[in-house]
Amino acid sequence: MPYGVIKQSQSKPFFNTLPEQTETQITSMNEYLGISLKRTTYAYNKFDAIDTENKTLLECKHRTVYHNTYDTTIIGLNKYSVYLAQYPDWDFYVSFLFRDGLYIYQFDKTKTLDEQGLYTSTKKYNKMITNGFVKEHINIPITKLVKIADGF
Numbered sequence: 001m002p003y004g005v006i007k008q009s010q011s012k013p014f015f016n017t018l019p020e021q022t023e024t025q026i027t028s029m030n031e032y033l034g035i036s037l038k039r040t041t042y043a044y045n046k047f048d049a050i051d052t053e054n055k056t057l058l059e060c061k062h063r064t065v066y067h068n069t070y071d072t073t074i075i076g077l078n079k080y081s082v083y084l085a086q087y088p089d090w091d092f093y094v095s096f097l098f099r100d101g102l103y104i105y106q107f108d109k110t111k112t113l114d115e116q117g118l119y120t121s122t123k124k125y126n127k128m129i130t131n132g133f134v135k136e137h138i139n140i141p142i143t144k145l146v147k148i149a150d151g152f
Contacts, residue, residue, distance in 0.1 A: 022048055025060045025095045028102050032148045033093075046082045055090040057083060060097070067098040067142055074137040077120055080107065096145065103145035117144060
């Protein structure tokens with residue numbers, strides 16, 4: 001499906017209160033993985049949660065659509081680059097809270113993005129926020145996500 005085309009089953013987006021939802025995602029990930037991710041509090045932390053004992057990083061994303069509205073979802077390439085450069089021996093997860101549930105993806109540090117079935121793109125997302133800067137993203141196919149909880 002071309003970028004920007006919404007499937008017919010899509011209803012209107014809902015409002016997502018981000019701080020409360022991030023805590024919910026961290027709690028769900030801790031239960032799912034059996035670890036102790038802690039929310040990062042410093043404004044310039046690269047990731048939303050970290051577990052130093054289990055060497056695990058988590059980036060939380062929030063979407064106001066159903067998980068299957070688009071064929072892919074995105075995360076900034078900068079997050080993946082920091083993970084590889086600063087935490088190469090750690091596990092890195094990204095969680096996506098969609099309207100219909102919490103889905104996760106675990107990056108495989110032994111494979112390239114291409115080998116994982118992922119690809120990068122430079123579409124002009126959030127132009128108002130980034131003042132026209134074109135940020136590169138990793139596109140993750142929805143079929144690669146694992147659902148770990150129902151919607152909240």
